[in-house]
Amino acid sequence: MTNAIGLAGLVPVLVFLLAALGLALMVRRKSRAASTGGFVKEYFIGDRALGGFVLAMTTIATYGSVSSFVGGPGQAWNIGFGWVYMATVQVVTLFLLYGIMGKKMALVSRKLGSVTVIDVIRERYQSNALAVAAAFILVLFFAATMVAQFVGGAKLFEAVTGYSYVTGLFLFGAAVIIFTAVGGFRGVAVTDALCGIAMLVGIAVLAGGIFSAGGGYENVMNTIQANRPELLEPFAGGAMPLTLYFTQWLLVGVLTFCLPQSVVRCMGYKDTKSLHKAMIWGTVIIGAMMIGITALGTLSAGVLTDDLAAYGGSVDNIIPIAIAQTLPPWLAGIAIVGPIAASISTVSSLLIASSSAIVKDLWLHRAEEKGVEVKDAHVSRFSQIATFGIGVIVFVLAVTPPDVIWKINMFAFGGLETAFCWVFVGALFWKRANKTGAIASMVGGTLTYCLTMAIGFKLFGLHQIVIGITVALVLMVVGSYLGKPGDKKMLQVFFPEK
């Protein structure tokens, strides 16, 4: 890259990473002193103490990834405002999550003393096989997403600063692994809030760059109108078919309420006031962020007016080039903190959730079943080692990434939604849902989704999420009617109304 900004790009990233590390350490010291519920509850769910602002920010930062900051806006440069219109569907995600899952997950997990979503699923369906399947699917898809996040962040770092890919990866890879292992869920949530702010700042700075380079907003729009008028049409001259709008509504809109990394946040907040506050502010912020950054992708077409070939032939280069070309080096350095924050805030949340699946849902549960008592000090050491270990594995995978890495993010979203959607909905809202239905839905749905993805089979040209989610629903219903009804006493916790 010719416009690499070198040291000026490195310093803001370093300052940001050190701030995140410091914050995580501080949170850990404070929470150790105040903790009442034992190590597991503190480390994996932060003693259920998140306030409204942190709850909103951690949900958004986990959900908003480096793809939202680089891949999506790059597509928006190519396709136009139709892509921004499509990204807008994400404004419903926060109130959906909190409105559907928020209160019930909070009530049920407190009643059962659960600290992970798999805990809740295991208890509701009284099935270890289901819990093991859920842990396996969760860790697999999370690991794939984490690799994609690392790769995306490091590529961007390389493109903008001119330092090598591995340098970037090592810098923020090491930072995120350490602060997650040390800080636990609460550390992740608080650093997520910091990341969310950095993401908003990055958007604002880049907006300033694009508008000043393009001679103001209206001029930018007029340039686009003159050069590529199809960018101003909702169907983008055929590049944005209605079917794509439909499947994106499912993938990044409606079905996101059952992503396990989001649902676990419904078990970690303090009180109903925090949830209500997070719902309002979360909706404000996610709209500003997702519409803002995607629109900047399209608007950069008013500044980057050449063919795609001139920008290295990949839409993923658009945002890095826009940052490097429209901003003076020191501001460009601040702007790239945004996408890097998006990357590490997603990784940290998935890392702590993967670690909780392995430590709490597999290891500690087995020990409990065998009647072995594990000391808190052991759990503490092993949990941090597990978090660190998973992080290192993901890091190593990201050093020599597979080519298809950019597609993995959406693939994993769809896979997790297929696996967990009906299992969660059944758990909380359908009394008849039972073990047979849940296992069939999770395993059958996920296999169908992965298989149709692998062979490229589509129905009516729609993304495979449609097949996955439908098969999972049918299996849940059929399985639940064929199998025996669930345990009466346990159902009392979930359905006290009848």
Add this chain to the structure above:
Amino acid sequence: MASSKDGLTYRQKMLQANKEAKATVVSLVLCIAVWAAAGFGLSGLDVKVFGTPVWIIGGTVGTWLFAVAVAVFLAKRVFADFDLDDDEEEGADRD
């Protein structure tokens, strides 16, 4: 009598949560309708504001503002405040 300090039993809280979930689903449907009407619905108009076709404003910022209004309405009018911790004993929830 087995209720927590705000007067709701565990059972009542779970019922309230069901109500809130239903209102949320209705809100989603409204948001989808507004999104379609303010975006696709306005795309035939040849009106521009600051060089921006009006369907872009309606479909993105318009939908967002509507979603914020929905979130405020839900949080202030539909959703109830109660204690999430549940002190009542097993089997004591009758009313």
